[in-house]
């Protein structure tokens with residue numbers, strides 16, 4: 001029996017580890033390599049209909065820190081460990097027409113692995129709703145198992161796209177309604193963590209028929225400036241803009257948000273993303289209620305694997321199985337959400353005196 005097998009949003013996964021929408025899933029070549037290495041699924045790099053052109057400089061940097069005089073920088077130094085990725089990469093620059101035959105080939109070669117197509121269009125008018133439908137129909141037509149709606153890209157100038165729309169419940173419902181009439185596969189909705197109304201946004205998506213929330217995309221953030229040179233660690237002609245922070249640095253914040261959604265909607269599905277480098281981080285997302293796990297930065301950082309985490313997926317599977325052996329778990333479901341009920345309000349935590357917030361709770 002495959003103890004890592006899961007059923008998530010009605011789809012069977014050989015294992016719950018999925019490459020997130022990003023460079024590791026930007027091409028047929030990389031996706032085939034990822035499946036050969038053993039990933040349970042991929043979410044494709046986001047596919048859109050509007051042409052994109054990336055900045056004239058590096059799109060992603062990997063930042064490291066050290067124990068000695070610790071500071072975060074992309075500069076290569078001895079004895080450093082990974083801190084985060086920072087990127088301002090736009091969605092896929094491969095047009096839909098070229099993606100479709102690639103997706104079909106991938107599904108034919110690996111029929112039992114899950115391919116989730118990430119798609120993105122705008123909002124606010126019928127034409128954009130038609131764009132969502134067109135993208136959805138096209139990718140499902142060539143065999144994609146599910147769709148992930150990108151409502152979370154942190155560096156879109158357009159006000160009707162990406163993270164800019166993620167706290168607008170009306171827009172979430174409109175897009176969901178459009179995509180739902182177009183296709184009959186599970187719809188995952190990827191939200192931005194950068195909103196104070198995340199739980200409401202997730203609620204609107206679930207209510208409108210989302211099979212899962214994917215959380216989280218990168219956190220809007222700025223790169224650092226070198227005090228000596230006054231250059232940003234990444235810039236073009238001296239200029240930079242808000243980009244997205246990923247990797248270990250966002251793990252705790254991602255966990256908290258996954259927990260918020262999981263507590264508010266305990267019967268709904270969540271795909272956990274943000275800072276997963278090994279089975280311990282994956283465990284923590286599962287313990288908060290996630291039933292599926294997505295990885296980006298750690299796979300990109302692995303040297304010699306073409307950026308798809310060949311060693312990483314083997315380790316994730318082996319180490320998780322090892323843990324399950326030690327604990328006697330037959331499946332991930334046996335410990336999923338085991339931590340959720342232990343996240344409480346501050347007043348519910350015992351004070352030094354033995355009381356609970358001065359007896360506030362006892363009086364209730």
Ligand SMILES: Cc1cc2nc3c(=O)[nH]c(=O)nc-3n(C[C@H](O)[C@H](O)[C@H](O)COP(=O)(O)O)c2cc1C
Nearest residue numbers: 020021022046087216217246247274275295296297
């Ligand atoms: C270079 C880069 C490009 C990304 N592109 C996309 C994208 O096109 N669509 C999307 O939904 N998320 C995109 N992401 C976000 C990742 O899918 C993921 O949500 C985020 O990096 C957090 O996971 P991590 O901590 O494992 O990196 C991108 C991330 C990086 C680093």
